[in-house]
Amino acid sequence: MVLVYAEHQDGRFKKAAFEATTFARKSAEALGSGVTAVVFGDVEEAGALGESGADKVLKVDVGSIAEADNAMACDILHQIAEKVNARLVVLNHSSFGKSVAGRLAVKSNSGLVSGVVEPVSSGNNGYIAKKSVFSGKAYATYEIESDMGIVTLMRNAIPVDRSGSAVEVENVDVDVPDSRLEIISSDVKKGEVPLPEAELVVSAGRGMKDPSNWDIIEELADALGAATACSRPVADADWRPHHEHVGQTGVAIRPNLYIAIGISGAIQHLAGVNNSKVIVVINKDPEAPFFKAADYGVCADLFDVVPRLTEAVKKFKS
């Protein structure tokens, strides 16, 4: 059995939940197995995971502490993995999934490959898993040589399939251990797509000259329905919030479209974005290294080009 953990936010599945379930289904097909999904707490229409290939959805009656306390989450997932005789456990490569996966690997004495980008297949001695390494600059393929394998799925690595139909949801009884953590507060923006999950990203760098010039970036992002990001010098100068910093020491992202505006494309920046499907570079310096990594380029003054692009997007959308 392939066991997949489905993440939700306040009772609504994240896109990551359907990505992980789609991935679990593709892996299960290669391994000749079924898919059981597990959710913690109440989720609206939890059976919808069937659309992405879950045969069954198990619901564990625990509060939000289980998402914050990886020891508790690990203990619960370990019990369920034993119950369903899991051969492969799929988590997202998220703050939750990454924190739990290492614990579960130790607890169940299993091999872990984190940040996988392709469905798992069968090898001579176990399971074959391919992951992203060197901040997206290379890939590594491993064979997991243990009875059970664990993987965390890189975001936007595979397109979501929701062509199936909803399945039934079953409550599952587990022993819930005491938590050694207490949640003091949570500050998560509602309704806004977090940068790592965004499909379209508009990003800007030092070429903007001053933080007060960012309105043209925000207008383009609004027109596209994109998230905004920035380069490291801009975040370090406090022109933009640190959570917007993409690159080797910031957030690594892989959106469908990355528009880089006034960013030269230093190797550390490229490391965080070069797995984007399509890269557009707008820079007035024809020697900017970013053009070599780009699919489309515009060599011109960004203060002229960006408002024109925003108008073109608005025209296209209407």
Next chain:
Amino acid sequence: MNSLVCISKTPDTTAKISFTEDGKKFNSEGVSYIMNPYDEWYALVKAIEVKEKLGGEVHVVNVGPASNDIIIRKALAIGADKAFRVDKDPESSEDVSAQVAAFASDKGYDIIFTGKETIDHNGSEVGAMLAQHMSLPFVSYASDMEADEGSANVTRDVEGGTQTVKVSYPFVVSAAKGLAEQRIPNMRGIMMAKRKPLEVVQPVDASSHLAIQKFELPAEKTGVTMIDENNMDELVRLLHEEAKVI
């Protein structure tokens, strides 16, 4: 308040990434190595800040060969009091976490710090594995931490925001950007580091469940299509019709 900081060696952020001909190993020829930035800039400095506030000592541990001593000395120069090196070229994060757990289990550290991930393997695995080996709470991706006697309030980065949790000692925490401000070692620190203890520890047996099949580089981009700056409608058309991303 005694802390242990796990430090790791990674290729310099500007290193050219290539692999040996059989694709099984990273090609280290001509590559310079550094302390993993998350370990150095955030984990180590935060441990020093906790010591400055509450007293105690900061120890660092690395799993690696004698050639890693140069990185370990840098940690001592930044402000760690004592260093340990488990004498083994580590095979995997499973290996590293098992070695550090075996070393730290009877030392009574109050806080064990790791970086949120290494910039080469990006696994984000060692902190969680270590915490499980030692049956400790693990707070991941800490971008702020208020350590007091008895407990600490740790703010962690989660998708779309932050979450603050209260945790009692001992615990494991992984450091993200924002947890502390990078410190550059000064001459006095560098001189003092030469006299600080660096103890070599024998490794324990640890198994690994992963076998590398191959490393590979992504397919190269086919080349950039340049668009006239006065024709943004054309760019939008290409993004829609050719690239199919909008």
